[in-house]
Amino acid sequence: MRHIIIGTGVAALAAVESIRSVERGAEVILLGDDPYGFYSRPGLAYFLSGELTDKALFPKTREDYRRLGFTYRKARVTKILRDDTSVQLEDGSLLTYDRLLLATGAFATPLAVPGSTLQGVVKLDHLNDARNILKLAKRGRTAVVVGGGITALELAEGLLARGMSVHYLLRGNRYWSNVLDEQESRIIEARLQEEGITLHFHSELQEIIGRSGRVNSVRLKNGKTLKCDLLAYAIGIQPRADLAREAGLNVERGILVDEFMQTNDPNICAAGDVAQVYDRISGRSVLDSLWNAAREQGYAAGLNMAGRGTPYVKSMPFNVTRLAGLTTTIIGAVGHGRDDDLVGIARGDSETWRELPNAIVAQSGFDVNRVRILVGEKKLIGAVVMGDQTLSVPLQTIIAKQIDILAMRDKLLAQNAKISDVIVDFWSNLNPVN
Numbered sequence: 516m517r518h519i520i521i522g523t524g525v526a527a528l529a530a531v532e533s534i535r536s537v538e539r540g541a542e543v544i545l546l547g548d549d550p551y552g553f554y555s556r557p558g559l560a561y562f563l564s565g566e567l568t569d570k571a572l573f574p575k576t577r578e579d580y581r582r583l584g585f586t587y588r589k590a591r592v593t594k595i596l597r598d599d600t601s602v603q604l605e606d607g608s609l610l611t612y613d614r615l616l617l618a619t620g621a622f623a624t625p626l627a628v629p630g631s632t633l634q635g636v637v638k639l640d641h642l643n644d645a646r647n648i649l650k651l652a653k654r655g656r657t658a659v660v661v662g663g664g665i666t667a668l669e670l671a672e673g674l675l676a677r678g679m680s681v682h683y684l685l686r687g688n689r690y691w692s693n694v695l696d697e698q699e700s701r702i703i704e705a706r707l708q709e710e711g712i713t714l715h716f717h718s719e720l721q722e723i724i725g726r727s728g729r730v731n732s733v734r735l736k737n738g739k740t741l742k743c744d745l746l747a748y749a750i751g752i753q754p755r756a757d758l759a760r761e762a763g764l765n766v767e768r769g770i771l772v773d774e775f776m777q778t779n780d781p782n783i784c785a786a787g788d789v790a791q792v793y794d795r796i797s798g799r800s801v802l803d804s805l806w807n808a809a810r811e812q813g814y815a816a817g818l819n820m821a822g823r824g825t826p827y828v829k830s831m832p833f834n835v836t837r838l839a840g841l842t843t844t845i846i847g848a849v850g851h852g853r854d855d856d857l858v859g860i861a862r863g864d865s866e867t868w869r870e871l872p873n874a875i876v877a878q879s880g881f882d883v884n885r886v887r888i889l890v891g892e893k894k895l896i897g898a899v900v901m902g903d904q905t906l907s908v909p910l911q912t913i914i915a916k917q918i919d920i921l922a923m924r925d926k927l928l929a930q931n932a933k934i935s936d937v938i939v940d941f942w943s944n945l946n947p948v949n
């Protein structure tokens with residue numbers, strides 16, 4: 516049996532691990548066009564801010580790879596020939612497969628304004644992007660950042676940490692409006708301003724103006740001009756699904772897969788940012804562009820390729836991140852719908868966050884320690900925990916396990932309820948120390 520996996524990201528590596536957990540003898544070939552192989556993409560933001568060295572982005576050792584026993588070929592796949600069950604590489608050579616996994620990830624949605632090909636227009640998608648930004652940041656003094664969501668914020672903070680003066684443009688009236696509520700957005704915005712980032716709301720890029728091929732300033736739709744040496748953008752991501760589309764596989768926004776991560780070709784699976792997975796709860800196919808989801812999907816795909824048909828159960832959205840230095844955990848359904856600052860899909864922008872069920876919001880906290888929970892009829896539906904993280908594990912468990920909350924529901928919804936105390940109380944009754 517020969518398994519071919521296209522990609523060297525976390526979904527691909529997880530698939531190798533699961534294939535190996537059940538099939539010692541099968542041949543596994545990993546084909547990837549990334550010069551660095553497998554590394555932590557979430558770590559790029561910390562590399563940019565100087566908190567991590569590039570070495571720390573590589574979590575696996577040579578010994579880990581040796582133990583997994585697969586063949587790695589640095590190659591770009593240019594075509595899938597389904598009738599011949601083979602893939603074509605850049606140099607024209609063909610490799611046959613018994614089972615194929617597409618784990619080709621996603622790419623940053625390109626900026627479509629005049630001047631976007633000028634030197635100094637950057638994104639943060641790849642280690643080379645981060646290195647390029649660091650080089651340009653040394654030369655430049657002022658940066659403009661465009662886009663909602665986490666990556667744009669990480670760019671703004673990374674550039675600030677590298678000594679640049681940063682202007683952050685938002686088309687809408689507040690930060691990350693499809694996930695955070697107004698008060699949460701305002702907390703983050705206030706902290707960004709305190710750090711020294713200048714925020715511009717209702718500001719949309721019209722044009723990037725260059726001098727000698729380099730960024731020199733930006734013109735906004737409201738007529739304003741800002742001088743700058745660097746323009747960084749993060750306006751969403753798009754699944755890298757061209758190979759699948761050209762091979763006639765079913766593709767919507769991502770490659771459509773069933774519960775077994777299988778495409779409409781029984782020999783081909785897809786997993787990670789490129790896949791649009793079936794969600795049992797909503798009965799719809801959704802994109803879930805998060806590291807942990809990619810890992811779990813890759814693992815399930817590998818098991819299925821090795822003949823251990825195990826349905827993938829999409830886990831509840833759970834994202835721990837840092838926003839303006841504030842640890843923020845986002846659990847389950849918390850969002851509100853569209854965000855004008857994001858084009859296409861954005862990291863962490865799980866579809867389920869967009870479907871806010873009938874729920875009552877209860878919130879508590881002050882300043883930077885804040886908890887928001889969405890209370891349904893019998894269970895908690897979602898939560899946002901900012902700052903102090905004591906409640907994030909209990910809330911994750913209560914939400915993921917759909918624990919009946921009847922015993923605390925009224926207390927939670929009482930006027931001026933101390934939510935934290937109510938949850939801690941409920942949690943300790945569920946999990947008595949002895």
Ligand SMILES: Cc1cc2nc3c(=O)[nH]c(=O)nc-3n(C[C@H](O)[C@H](O)[C@H](O)COP(=O)(O)OP(=O)(O)OC[C@H]3O[C@@H](n4cnc5c(N)ncnc54)[C@H](O)[C@@H]3O)c2cc1C
Pocket residue numbers: 521522523524525526527546547548549552555556557558559560590591592593618619620621639640641666755758786787788789804805806807809834835836862
């Ligand atoms: C800056 C940044 C910060 C992030 N932060 C977070 C975070 O805090 N939390 C979180 O949950 N997620 C975060 N993410 C998202 C997370 O990194 C992704 O969800 C995850 O890496 C997806 O893994 P993947 O294996 O599907 O794809 P990828 O890691 O994108 O890997 C795909 C691989 O396929 C290769 N490939 C593509 N096409 C071909 C081809 N034709 N031939 C050969 N090889 C090919 C690519 O070179 C690449 O190596 C972040 C992403 C970025 C960019």
